[in-house]
Amino acid sequence: MNPPLAPRRVATWRRLLAAAAAMLFLQCLQFAQAATPAPAGSSRGALLYHNYCSVCHGDKGDGRSRATGSLSTPPRDFTTETSRQELTRERIVLAITHGRPGTAMVAWKTQLSESDITVLADHVLSTYVKRDPGTQASPGTPGISGTRAHGGREADTGSTPVQVDMTAGLPNGLKGDFKRGGAFYLANCAACHGARGDGAGPRAYFINPKPRNFVEPASRARFNRLALYAAVSEGRNGSEMPAWKQVATPQQIADVSEYVFRSFIAAAPAAQATAARP
Numbered sequence: 001m002n003p004p005l006a007p008r009r010v011a012t013w014r015r016l017l018a019a020a021a022a023m024l025f026l027q028c029l030q031f032a033q034a035a036t037p038a039p040a041g042s043s044r045g046a047l048l049y050h051n052y053c054s055v056c057h058g059d060k061g062d063g064r065s066r067a068t069g070s071l072s073t074p075p076r077d078f079t080t081e082t083s084r085q086e087l088t089r090e091r092i093v094l095a096i097t098h099g100r101p102g103t104a105m106v107a108w109k110t111q112l113s114e115s116d117i118t119v120l121a122d123h124v125l126s127t128y129v130k131r132d133p134g135t136q137a138s139p140g141t142p143g144i145s146g147t148r149a150h151g152g153r154e155a156d157t158g159s160t161p162v163q164v165d166m167t168a169g170l171p172n173g174l175k176g177d178f179k180r181g182g183a184f185y186l187a188n189c190a191a192c193h194g195a196r197g198d199g200a201g202p203r204a205y206f207i208n209p210k211p212r213n214f215v216e217p218a219s220r221a222r223f224n225r226l227a228l229y230a231a232v233s234e235g236r237n238g239s240e241m242p243a244w245k246q247v248a249t250p251q252q253i254a255d256v257s258e259y260v261f262r263s264f265i266a267a268a269p270a271a272q273a274t275a276a277r278p
Contacts, residue, residue, distance in 0.1 A: 045123025048116055052108060053124070061128030073103045078128035087129050088165045090226040092121040100172060166266065168224050174250060176225070176258025184248075184256045185263075192240060197264035207240050214264035223265050228257040 050059075056075040058065040063077035077083060096117050099107035108117065125131050170176055186195065192211040194201040199213035212231075213219060223231075232253045235243030244253055 043123070044116075045119045046127075048112070048120040049123055049127075052112070052120070056104065061124065075104070078124055079130075083129055084131060086168075087125065087131070088168055088224075088226065089121055089125055090164075090224065090230070091168060091171065092124055092129075093117055094171045094226060094230060096120060098171070164222060164224055164227075166224050168226050170225050170229055170254045170257060172250070174229075174254035176254040176256075176261075177251075178255075178259055178262055180252075181255035181257070181259030182263070184252055185259050189256065189260075197260065203240075209239055211240070214260060220265050223261070225257055225261050228260050228265070229253055232257055 049057075049061075054065065056065055056068070057063055057078065058068075058075070061078040063075040065075070068075060078087070095105060096112070097107060097109045099105050112120070185193075190201055191203045192201045192207060193199055193214065194204065194211075197214035198216075199211045201211065204211050214223070231241075232248075233243065233245040233250075235241045248256075
């Protein structure tokens with residue numbers, strides 16, 4: 001028996017809308033690349049910004065562009081004092097990689113390589129936000145190109161950043177629930193990372209590379225909430241650390257990131273001994 005006509009029409013309309021959205025995306029990208037030629041001798045970061053970002057964020061990074069009036073939410077103005085206070089390298093990398101739900105900011109991870117994303121983030125940070133990318137993250141920070149970042153102690157051999165913003169919140173306005181995060185951690189993470197976050201869980205002996213030790217100084221100097229969220233969400237290739245975004249909700253990832261941050265990264269050493277009891 002053939003399906004009712006109405007569902008078939010709905011499916012057809014969905015295909016048409018998806019095709020229209022794809023065409024619009026390509027037209028926007030072509031418009032961004034052709035509207036204003038990139039300055040001669042532009043750096044790689046400047047070229048990436050011109051080709052992928054300026055159509056919304058403007059040539060000067062101030063959110064003023066030809067597309068601004070047609071967007072439901074205004075693009076970020078990178079030049080404001082608020083942006084200078086809020087934006088870190090990690091946060092910019094996350095936004096470029098995954099987009100910003102509820103806004104016109106799309107995820108570029110399928111269009112740009114990890115290396116391109118970090119070069120672009122550094123350009124935005126140093127050119128418009130006016131902060132030195134070198135003070136925002138080290139080569140061992142999760143979510144940053146060129147790292148073995150999402151767990152494993154060998155990542156700690158990289159240099160410690162001069163400054164990582166430990167007050168930075170979770171991405172996309174998420175708020176982590178410490179108690180729920182503790183339950184998630186004990187059920188899913190403690191077997192490898194240990195109930196005390198020291199990387200000495202019951203499975204750690206059989207794992208190579210070894211699970212992340214959250215309580216050692218190198219980790220505590222490097223992992224803010226953003227970095228932890230990226231690590232949990234994306235996992236780490238070539239290790240036992242899975243990409244939890246495949247099975248957990250963004251809220252669950254936020255919860256466990258909050259728990260790890262407060263229990264192991266930001267907690268005083270004396271308090272870490274009781275971290276297994278959220």
